[in-house]
Amino acid sequence: MTEITLPDKDVVVLERKNFQGLLDALSDSGYELLGPIVRDSAIVYERIHAVDELPVGWVDVCEPGKYRLVKEKKKTLFGCTIGSQSWRRFLHPPTSKLWEATRDGNGFKVIQPEPDQVKRALIGVRSCDLAALAIHDKILSQGQYIDHSYQERRRNLFVVAVNCVRPGGTCFCASMKTGPKATSGFDLALTEMYVSNRHYFIVEPGSKAGKKLVDKLPVRQPKESEIKAAQKELNKAASGMTRTIDSEHIGKLLNEKFDDPHWEAIAERCLACGNCTMVCPTCFCTNVEDSTDLTGQHAQRQRWWDSCFTVDYSYIHGGSIRTSVTSRYRQWMMHKLVYWQEQFGMSGCVGCGRCITWCPVGIDITEEARQLTVKE
Amino acid sequence: MAAVKKPKLAVWKFASCDGCQLSLLDCEDELLAIAKEITIANFPEASRAIVKGPYDISLVEGSITTPHDAERIHKIRRMSKCLVTIGACATAGGIQALRNFADVNDFVSIVYANPAYIETLNKSTPIADHVFVDFELRGCPINKYQLVEFISATLNGRKPNIGTHSVCMECKMKGNVCVMVSSGIPCLGPVTQMGCGALCPSYNRGCFGCFGPMESPNTKSLAAWFERLQVPSDDIVRMFRGFNAYAEPFRKESEAHEK
Structure with missing residues (x-):
């Protein structure tokens, strides 16, 4: 594994006591702040205003199908790894109205929804989720088919990344080469340090907007020892992950296992409930539905998150083509790890581990991939 | 729309608590719009005025638990163009289907002072076990938005947007x-x-x-x-x-x- 290092210039130190200043500077620049908070025994991303709304002192314990929050003595702000759901709901909302129409004489008049021009600042994005954001950028805003509402929201985004100094229990970003340190796609990247009762952040600007913001903050130059300590923590996090996927070879290996009996064994446990696709930061499938009101004078087209685990998802003329759960699970995993590569030239999995934690029956994609490819 | 005859809707009750048919009255904001677009022709919970069948849409609530009901549902099917079961009783037999896991006579003798007057079937069964059902609205009770969606879709000749996923x-x-x-x-x-x-x-x-x-x-x-x-x-x-x-x-x- 390559050694993780911090860049030697532009990096500054922000003391914990000045962290609110960072939030205020963003608010003053017109950003709506979204960050991790504790709600219903888990970390969720919601609107925040003040530093004490963050999950101060909380740590998440993740296992397949199990998630618990534990309070620690250390009053870290970002001791928890990732939220129970990804950030994608802010850029690619679960439901959205594409247009509506009203009858007008013999025809109808189409009304376009107002573009969403809210400036949002995401606070505490982990490198796995940054990788997911880059995937959506490529697919939804740079490819042949542009999702204009995504593009609009994305344009107004400010990203404050947080490097992971503690891997979550189901994380495997190191093997997917997406973390634990943020390398691109952020405006600012923080490394939270809590050593011998000193609490501070190493701040790395990643864009012009990020640098401009840092100029407004009471920061100082880091000591060499502080940089070294942060690098040590990051390397420790990278080597501390217990789960892995052989991201270099998995595509080829899995592709040969299309007819493997192990898919059936997975389907015996899989509930086809769609939770994995709902929490996945890279899933972007939607269904489009037209509806009318009772009078037939108004109609609207609505888009909502779909999942390859529903029967309706594969409905074509004559019926659904993936009626068995075996075929649906296989489609999901093969798309993430094999077809995505062919389709978009990258992996569809970023190793965040949410699908493992939030599967109601704890199906572990890394374990299933291992079973499928390692055994003979 | 004005020239077209308004479709006639009927609501029928079998073994049930009435909660699902009350969801129709519970539509509040949409109720006037519903009444404008369809004739509520047979709905004793709402009105004593009954318009004779046949009906374009029959909403059927409740399960089949008596020999009399087992016959009645066939009559309703014959006078309904589209028969929709509403709620867990009509679609699955309801909570009263707990009798299906025991001997109904044991219950009858405990519950009623004069069991001899009780004429009941051994099992509580869904409507679809007796007649063809065009559409099912699930729930205990049904969701009123799904009900309005079903009616809107039917009035406008489109498929209702009602999912079957988790x-x-x-x-x-x-x-x-x-x-x-x-x-x-x-x-x-x-x-x-x-x-x-x-x-x-x-x-x-x-x-x-x-x-x-x-x-x-x-x-x-x-x-x-x-x-x-x-x-x-x-x-x-x-x-x-x-x-x-x-x-x-x-x-x-x-x-x-x-x-």
């Missing part, structure tokens, strides 16, 4: 935290059909399965996970034996855990 998808889209994963609360959401807006998990309760089995329910795997959460077998039986106890996937799962 409650989990609604739950996650709403932004809820999974109660089972985060707190170990057993939840039927993964095997239950959407439609309620993930009501119970939104209040930190596990799903009770009011909307019955989803399109491909893997109750066996979920029940095995309940066992890992140390839910006793008796409780697993009770969880699957709610309002949709007699829906086949739930019935089989509850029977598998019965001692």
Whole structure:
């Protein structure tokens, strides 16, 4: 594994006591702040205003199908790894109205929804989720088919990344080469340090907007020892992950296992409930539905998150083509790890581990991939 | 639209609590619009004025529990162009289908002072066991938005946008935290059909399965996970034996855990 290092210039130190200043500077620049908070025994991303709304002192314990929050003595702000759901709901909302129409004489008049021009600042994005954001950028805003509402929201985004100094229990970003340190796609990247009762952040600007913001903050130059300590923590996090996927070879290996009996064994446990696709930061499938009101004078087209685990998802003329759960699970995993590569030239999995934690029956994609490819 | 004759709607009751048909009255904001577009021709809960059949849409509430009802449903089918069952009783037999797991005569002798007057069937069965059903609205009670959606779709000649996938998808889209994963609360959401807006998990309760089995329910795997959460077998039986106890996937799962 390559050694993780911090860049030697532009990096500054922000003391914990000045962290609110960072939030205020963003608010003053017109950003709506979204960050991790504790709600219903888990970390969720919601609107925040003040530093004490963050999950101060909380740590998440993740296992397949199990998630618990534990309070620690250390009053870290970002001791928890990732939220129970990804950030994608802010850029690619679960439901959205594409247009509506009203009858007008013999025809109808189409009304376009107002573009969403809210400036949002995401606070505490982990490198796995940054990788997911880059995937959506490529697919939804740079490819042949542009999702204009995504593009609009994305344009107004400010990203404050947080490097992971503690891997979550189901994380495997190191093997997917997406973390634990943020390398691109952020405006600012923080490394939270809590050593011998000193609490501070190493701040790395990643864009012009990020640098401009840092100029407004009471920061100082880091000591060499502080940089070294942060690098040590990051390397420790990278080597501390217990789960892995052989991201270099998995595509080829899995592709040969299309007819493997192990898919059936997975389907015996899989509930086809769609939770994995709902929490996945890279899933972007939607269904489009037209509806009318009772009078037939108004109609609207609505888009909502779909999942390859529903029967309706594969409905074509004559019926659904993936009626068995075996075929649906296989489609999901093969798309993430094999077809995505062919389709978009990258992996569809970023190793965040949410699908493992939030599967109601704890199906572990890394374990299933291992079973499928390692055994003979 | 004005030149077209308004479609006639009838509401029928079998063994049930009336909650589902009251969902129609509960439509409040949409009720006037509904009454403008359709003739409510037969709905004793709302009006004594009854317009004779045949009817374009019949909403049927309740399950079949008596020999008389078993005949009556055929008459209703004959005078209905489109017959829609509403609620867990009509679609799965309801809570009263708990009798299907025991001897009904044992209940009759305990409940009624003069059991001789009681004429009842051994089992409480869904409407679809007796006549052809055009569409099902699930739930205990049904969701009024699904009811309005069904009526709007029918009036405008389109397919109703009513999914058959899991409650989990609604739950996650709403932004809820999974109660089972985060707190170990057993939840039927993964095997239950959407439609309620993930009501119970939104209040930190596990799903009770009011909307019955989803399109491909893997109750066996979920029940095995309940066992890992140390839910006793008796409780697993009770969880699957709610309002949709007699829906086949739930019935089989509850029977598998019965001692």
